[in-house]
Amino acid sequence: DVQLVQSGAEMKKPGEALKISCKGSGYTFGTHWIGWVRQMPGKGPEWMGKIYPGDSDTTYSPSFEGHVTMSVDKSVGAAYLQWSSLRAADTALYFCVRLEHSTVYSSSWLQIWGQGTQVTVSS
């Protein structure tokens, strides 16, 4: 089975750094884009950006660019999302998701989701 398994919940203070992970299994990790999605409490999902494990090509959503960094380690089949200085407003559930792309449809969609990592930032 294709799966994305994320690291566990984190509780941090404002200003602290954090790196969460997303490990793929059941497929060749380097062949599909991995995206990250934020879901704040009681709200809908928001697209943060994507990274291609094959060459680490990254595209950030304008709302998140400069505040988070996406990376991958293809050797272990994992993608990462990191913050250098957390804010209380970063409190949310973060999902990684495997993208599927179709040249026939000239479109992509969010096919396989990780279980989510809860990040809580509070003093």
Place this chain on the structure above:
Amino acid sequence: EVVLTQSPGTLSLSPGESATLSCTASQSVTPTYISWSQQKSGQAPRLLIYGASNRATGVPDRISGSGSGTDFTLTIDNLEPEDYAVYYCQVYSNFRPMFTFGPGTKLDIK
């Protein structure tokens, strides 16, 4: 950026009934750019429909998607207990941000 609105915000129906969920885009969208996901409380979203009308693997055929232009619909026939959840439509873009989500429709048991 395309903005999606969903209606109704909450839909209360009994098991066995049919649900019609609407997703309206702020401008005309290529149908293949529309997908739908289901999210149950405390869980990750699950892809149901991609390309406006194609069911994802494992999705029963009582769930269907349709639409064109600015108006898209998710229909769930013969509601079962497992269907009560929040449903989001999403639109893909060749520009940033790559995906935009609607605010969701909550399907409640009546």
